Amino acid sequence: MIKLVDQYVGRSALYGLLGVWLVMAILYVLISLLRELQDIQGSYDTGDVFWFIFLTLPRMSYKIFPVSALLGVLVGVGDLASSNQLVAFRTAGVSRLRLALAALAGAMVITIPVMVMGEWVAPPAEQKARTFRLSEMVGQAIVGGPRGIWIRDGKDFVNIQRPLLSGNRREQTMEFQNVVIYTYSEGAILDTVTRADLATHNGERWTLDNVTRVQFSDTGASKSQAEHEYWATEIKPQLMDSAITRPSLLSLRSLWKYMEFLGENGLDDRVYTEAFWEKVLFPFTVIALILAGMPFVFGAQRSQNMGVRLFFGMVLGGVFLVVNDTIQQIGSFYLVPTFLSSLVPILLLAGVSIVMLRRSV
Numbered sequence: 001m002i003k004l005v006d007q008y009v010g011r012s013a014l015y016g017l018l019g020v021w022l023v024m025a026i027l028y029v030l031i032s033l034l035r036e037l038q039d040i041q042g043s044y045d046t047g048d049v050f051w052f053i054f055l056t057l058p059r060m061s062y063k064i065f066p067v068s069a070l071l072g073v074l075v076g077v078g079d080l081a082s083s084n085q086l087v088a089f090r091t092a093g094v095s096r097l098r099l100a101l102a103a104l105a106g107a108m109v110i111t112i113p114v115m116v117m118g119e120w121v122a123p124p125a126e127q128k129a130r131t132f133r134l135s136e137m138v139g140q141a142i143v144g145g146p147r148g149i150w151i152r153d154g155k156d157f158v159n160i161q162r163p164l165l166s167g168n169r170r171e172q173t174m175e176f177q178n179v180v181i182y183t184y185s186e187g188a189i190l191d192t193v194t195r196a197d198l199a200t201h202n203g204e205r206w207t208l209d210n211v212t213r214v215q216f217s218d219t220g221a222s223k224s225q226a227e228h229e230y231w232a233t234e235i236k237p238q239l240m241d242s243a244i245t246r247p248s249l250l251s252l253r254s255l256w257k258y259m260e261f262l263g264e265n266g267l268d269d270r271v272y273t274e275a276f277w278e279k280v281l282f283p284f285t286v287i288a289l290i291l292a293g294m295p296f297v298f299g300a301q302r303s304q305n306m307g308v309r310l311f312f313g314m315v316l317g318g319v320f321l322v323v324n325d326t327i328q329q330i331g332s333f334y335l336v337p338t339f340l341s342s343l344v345p346i347l348l349l350a351g352v353s354i355v356m357l358r359r360s361v
Contacts, residue, residue: 005089009077009099010106013290016076017107021061021068028060029053044136055129058122059249065114066282067317069107070289074309077103077297086298097357100294104287111286118279123251148178153233157182160199162261165247165271174237175200177261179208181231190216199231206231247275255279270332277342288346291353292316298357320349 036049077099080086089099131149148161161178176199183192192215196208211226247255255276262269296312324345331341 005092005094005099006102006105009080009089009102010109012076012080013073013103013106014076014109016074016079017069017072017110020072020075021065021110024064024068024071025057025061028064029057032056032060039137042137044133048133048136052129052133055125055132057125058117059126062114062118062122065111066286066289067314069111069286070293070317071310071313073103073107073290074293074297074313076106077294078309081297096294096298097354099298100291100357103294104290107286107290108283111283115282118282119251119253123249123254126249151235153235155184156233157184158233158235162258164258164262164267192216196229196231201237206233206235247272248278250275252276252279270338273338274328274332274342277339281342281346284343284346284350288350288353289317289320291357292320292349295353295356320345323348 032053033049036052037046040046040049077086086099090096148159149163151158151160159180159182160176161180162176164175164177177197179196179199181192181194181196182190183194185191192213194208194211194213196212197210199206199208201207208229208231209227211229213224213226215222215224247258250258250272255272258272259269259276261267262272293313293316296309296316327345328341330336331338
């Protein structure tokens with residue numbers, strides 16, 4: 001009996017989640033499509049816009065999933081409440097917490113594949129989308145891959161192996177680590193290879209730091225070094241900013257590599273650490289949001305229509321995002337370990353939800 005109830009409630013939660021997730025994804029696609037159509041320039045045309053939206057769809061689907069899970073469970077299990085089926089289950093001796101866990105189990109069926117998509121599908125697709133969009137807009141060959149970003153700049157081929165962001169979530173600065181510039185002559189013959197540890201922009205021009213240059217000629221190769229050197233290039237920092245994939249869109253593997261590199265070099269890694277723990281705690285965020293929505297289902301069961309439940313769900317999701325962002329900012333200011341500042345909002349939400357569910361009817 002109990003297992004049949006668990007399966008029934010779980011299926012209802014799963015179907016509601018899939019329906020809401022699909023609707024929200026369609027809305028995000030339409031909004032993104034309208035925004036991109038306004039930014040058409042260069043050789044970036046309507047067909048390119050649709051390709052860009054298609055490549056960013058895994059990222060959008062991953063980002064909206066937690067809120068979709070909250071709203072979907074409210075819709076799916078809320079229908080059972082509206083038809084008094086939850087009352088029948090409660091009369092048969094099934095606790096509210098047990099019903100909530102059944103709904104949670106149904107949602108977890110799709111949560112695990114979404115996590116796989118967020119780790120293996122969304123990051124490379126997002127990087128490809130950003131570099132494709134920028135290369136079409138500026139008319140330069142730009143390719144993103146595991147070795148960073150490749151750009152064709154006149155006779156030069158530039159490999160930015162490690163584009164970095166620093167600062168907090170609100171204010172971020174950009175710099176390029178490990179830059180390699182391959183310069184070719186008119187006959188497509190490699191003329192010079194320039195390596196720099198760092199490339200920064202001061203608002204007017206680029207500067208390369210710790211530069212090593214190898215010049216090739218018919219008689220051999222010569223090597224020269226410089227501590228600082230201006231970089232004459234047409235690459236605009238504001239354009240490159242749009243090509244760099246934000247830490248929140250990277251895979252856990254990439255984030256870990258960035259954190260290791262920044263830690264070994266004594267650089268600020270908080271932006272990447274926050275994104276790392278956000279992805280690690282992704283399933284727990286989904287669990288906390290679903291548990292938080294269940295008291296609204298068991299509240300005034302027959303008096304709440306779907307619109308009311310969705311309204312409460314959207315308010316709850318918005319409040320959680322605001323509280324989570326506030327705690328992250330406070331943690332960043334007071335140098336609280338990122339793991340704790342990321343975990344506290346989830347624990348608070350889940351704890352309050354479980355207490356409310358355990359209360360007597």
